[in-house]
Amino acid sequence: MQETDRRVPIDAQKVDAPLSQFAVFLVVSIRPGDGDLASVRDVLAGMDDLAKTVGFRDMGANLSCVVGIGSAAWDRFGRPDRPAELRPFPTIKTAAHSAPSTPGDLLFHIRADRADLCFEFERLLLDLLGDAVEVVDEVNGFRYFDARDLLGFVDGTANPSGAGMAEATLIGDEDPAFAGGSYVVVQKYLHDLAAWNAMTTEQQEAVIGRRKADNVELDDTEPQKAHKTLATITDDDGAEFEILRDNMPFGSPASGEFGTYFIGYTRRLWVIERMLKRMFIGDPPGLHDRILDVSTAVTGGTFFVPPLHLLEALGDGD
Template identity: 65%
Template sequence: MTDASGDRVPIEAQSVLAPLTRSAIFLVVTIREGTAAADIARDAVTGVSDLVKSVGFRDLDARLSCVVGIGAAAWPLLTSQPMPAQLRPFTPIGGPVHTAVSTPGDLFFHIRADRFDLCFEFERLLLSALDGAVDVADEVTGFRYFDARDLLGFVDGTANPVGSELVGDVIVGDEDAPYRGGSYVTVQRYVHDMAAWRALSSEQQEAIMGRTKADNVELDDAPAGTQSAHKTLATITDPDGTEHGILRDNMPFGQPGAGEFGTYFTGYARSPQTIDRMLLRMFVGFPAGAYDRLLDFSTPLTGSTYFVPSLPVLEGLAVEAPDLT
C-alpha cells in the first residue's frame, strides 16, 4: 500500500480504512490519576487486537474491529516515546453564533461491526479490562440508517476519498517517520433539532446541504462572498487547487422516546489541521460571518482529538512505559 507520493505505508496500520459497517460504538474515556490507572489503561489498549480476535471469531463475516486513539494528555502517561508531531488537544472554535466545544477525552475507541451484539460484547470486555482505571466521558451507539443517510435525510460521507487518495489523505507518511502508518481522528457528537429542520422545505434543506435529498446530486456553489452550503464549507482546498480530504465514518444515533436525534462525527485525517480548517470554515464562516447554516439545526455537545498509532506502535507501548513515580 502506498500514499499519494508513492511512499509505502506499513500494512500494520489500525483498521482506520475499514469499510462502513451497520453498527458502531463510540467510546471516550478519561484515565484516572496514578501509576496504577495508567498501567491498567496501557495493558488494555495494547491488548485490543487480541480482544478483537477473541470476540470476532464468532462471526468473521461481521468484520469486528476497534480503532484506538490516544489524546495529548494521555500520551505521556502511556509511553516514554516522543509525542506525535501534530498531536494536541482539540481547540474550541467560537463563531458569531455557534461554538465547536472541546470536552475531556484521553482514549477513544471506535468499535465497528455488522452485528451490534459483537460491538456490545467487545465493549463489555474492554471496560472490564479498564475497570478501576478510567471514567466514561462519552458513550454513543451508532447505526446505519437506510442507504448510509443521516437522520436529516441526506446521504453522509459522499465526499470521502477513494483509491490512492484515501491513503494519502488519511495515513501519516514520512513527514513524521516514527509514526508512519498512523492517523489523527477528531470526534464530535451533534444533536439535531428535528422539528425545526422538518419545518423547512426540501428545497431549503438542499440549499443548506448543497446536495439534492433524493438522489444525492451535488448542487452548484453559491456565488463567491455569499452564504455557502455545508458541502462547500466542508471542502478544504489550497490556493493552488490542491484538495485535502478526510475520511468520515459518521453514524446516526438517537432515542425517539427521549427526543434525541443526532450524528456522531468521526473524521480521520493525515493531519488534524485539515479538520481544524474545515470546522473553522463551518463555525466562523467563509467569508467570516457566513457560517454553515446546518449549525442552526445541529449542535455539537462534544469535541476531542486523538492520534491513532499503527499496530506496532500501539502494541509497543507495553515496553515503552514511562516512569511516573
C-alpha cells in the same frame, strides 16, 4: 502539491475498515494513579487479541476497533517524542454557535455489521479497564437507510477510495517516527428535527449543497456557501485534501434525542481544524454553516491513532 504514491505500513490500525452497520464510539479518561495507567497499558497491548476473541464468532461481520490517544494521555505515557500535529481539540466560540472541547484520554471506535459483536467487545473492554478509567461519553450508532443521516441526506459521499485512502488518512515520511498512524477528530451533534423539517426540501438542499433524493451536487448561492463547500479544503492548485468520514446517526425517539456522531480520520490534522473554522466562523467570516442552526455540537475531541507496533509499545511501557 499532495503526495500520491507511497508504501502503506502493514501494521496500521484498521482506519480503513469497511463502513459498518453498527458502531460504538467510546471515550474514556484515565484516572490519575500510576497503577491505573499501568492497567490501561496492559489493555492496550492486548487489543488485537480481544478483537480476535470476539470477532471469531462471525468473521464476516468485520469486527474492528481503532484506538485513539489524546494529547494529555500521550504525555502521561512518557514517550520522549510525540506526533507532530497532536494537540487538544481547539474550542471555537462565536456569537451564534460554538464547538466545545470536552474531556477524553482514549477513543475506542468499535465497528461491526452486528450490534451484538459491538456490545460484547465493549463489555469485555470495560471489564478489562475496570476502575482505571472513567467513561465520559458513549454513543451507539447505526447505519440509516442508504448511508443517510437523520436529516435525510447521504453522508460521507466525498470519502477517499482505493489508493487515495492511505494518502488521505495515514501519516507518511513527513513524520517518519509515526508513519502509519493517523489523526482522528470526533464531535457529537444533536439535531433539532422539528426546525429542520419545517424547512422546504429546496431550503434544506441549499444548506447541504446536494439534492436530497439523488445526492447530486448543487452550485452555491454566493456569498453564502453550503455545508459541502465549507467542509472542503483544497491546496493552491485546487486539489482537495480528503479525509475519511465514518459518521453515524444515533438517537432515541422516546427521549426526543436525534443526532450525528462525526468522526474524521486524516493524515493532516490541520485539514479538519480548518474545516471546522470555516463551518463555525464562516467563509467569509460571519456566514457560518447553516447546518449549525439546527445541529448543536456538544462534544469535541482530538486523538492520535498509533500504528500497531507503537500501540503495543505503549502497552509494554516501552
